[in-house]
Amino acid sequence: MTQKLFDIAGIGKERLHLAWVSSAEAQRFVEVVINATESVKAKGKFDPKTFEYELAAAEMTLSGETLRWMVGKEVKITTKGDVYGRNWDVESFETILDAVLEREYQKNLIYKAVKEGHTSVRDIHHKIGLDLKRISYLLADLEKTNKVEFTGMKDRIPVFAVL
Amino acid sequence: MADFEPKIVAFLCNWCAYAGADLAGVSRLQYPPSIRTVRVMCSGRVDPMFVLEAFKDGSDGVLVAG
Numbered sequence: 001m002t003q004k005l006f007d008i009a010g011i012g013k014e015r016l017h018l019a020w021v022s023s024a025e026a027q028r029f030v031e032v033v034i035n036a037t038e039s040v041k042a043k044g045k046f047d048p049k050t051f052e053y054e055l056a057a058a059e060m061t062l063s064g065e066t067l068r069w070m071v072g073k074e075v076k077i078t079t080k081g082d083v084y085g086r087n088w089d090v091e092s093f094e095t096i097l098d099a100v101l102e103r104e105y106q107k108n109l110i111y112k113a114v115k116e117g118h119t120s121v122r123d124i125h126h127k128i129g130l131d132l133k134r135i136s137y138l139l140a141d142l143e144k145t146n147k148v149e150f151t152g153m154k155d156r157i158p159v160f161a162v163l
Numbered sequence: 164m165a166d167f168e169p170k171i172v173a174f175l176c177n178w179c180a181y182a183g184a185d186l187a188g189v190s191r192l193q194y195p196p197s198i199r200t201v202r203v204m205c206s207g208r209v210d211p212m213f214v215l216e217a218f219k220d221g222s223d224g225v226l227v228a229g
Contacts, residue, residue: 023182030194037195040169040224062211
């Protein structure tokens with residue numbers, strides 16, 4: 001999931017590797033390290049400053065309640081069904097999980113942008129490059145959950161602030 | 164940057180990959196000097212937060228091996 005998020009954030013999943021090596025497989029360990037080194041090398045140097053917003057949003061997303069609950073409940077929901085008695089197969093559950101992941105990430109990105117003083121929709125768009133309609137839609141969502149508030153109009157432009 | 168050597172933070176499980184890395188060292192297998200090892204008692208201990216923290220502090224990649 002973190003790999004998927006890294007792709008959404010533009011950091012690239014090639015930077016994160018997960019592998020299983022048993023204690024007796026020294027040769028395998030060497031291969032894993034060589035592979036990881038090669039693919040990270042291909043991506044080049046990582047500068048945390050240029051990804052400041054992305055990292056902050058990713059952190060908020062991964063530590064947020066929504067995703068932690070969804071991941072924690074996945075096995076239960078896909079094997080025993082949800083509270084409404086509906087049965088979920090793993091594939092459709094993961095589809096929803098991916099959508100939630102992307103949505104939460106974008107919301108957090110907007111939150112971060114507003115917090116840093118980009119208060120209008122257009123300003124946020126210039127900072128994070130997300131579609132204008134999508135930003136307005138997600139801002140409404142952030143308002144509903146009391147993360148962001150609408151503070152009034154300034155030169156006919158709606159202004160937002162974080163709560 | 165032909166001689167760019169990435170910095171990779173490697174979270175290694177004490178019982179599996181760490182022992183594997185140890186064995187690789189003992190049997191003198193050559194591997195790139197790019198990894199910085201963090202020994203954890205189980206790879207399940209690794210939280211996504213650790214990974215993000217590693218990137219924030221300027222590592223180029225992260226490897227979780229169990």
